[in-house]
Amino acid sequence: MSTIQGSLHHLWFRRGLISLPLPELRRSYHIHPGDVFHLIDLDGVFVLTPMKPMVPELSQESERARTEAELGMDELLSALREER
Numbered sequence: 001m002s003t004i005q006g007s008l009h010h011l012w013f014r015r016g017l018i019s020l021p022l023p024e025l026r027r028s029y030h031i032h033p034g035d036v037f038h039l040i041d042l043d044g045v046f047v048l049t050p051m052k053p054m055v056p057e058l059s060q061e062s063e064r065a066r067t068e069a070e071l072g073m074d075e076l077l078s079a080l081r082e083e084r
Contacts, residue, residue, distance in 0.1 A: 018048075 018037075020026055031050075040047040066076055 020031065025031070036051045037048040038051050040049065066073075071079075
């Protein structure tokens, strides 16, 4: 994590959207258009934390497990049908 000089940064709010006008801050923290953040209200102090989508991570994990078990997609689907 890199440090951006200065501690005062302005955020612009409009229609529930936040605009962060400092490109170096967006690059430093890998913030991209469409990213979703969780807002925590600490008695008037707002903390934004990025929300990471779980589906791609779960998909990669299940594909890795399938590959390690040397299962083909047909075998995996057949095993799922048997479980039901």
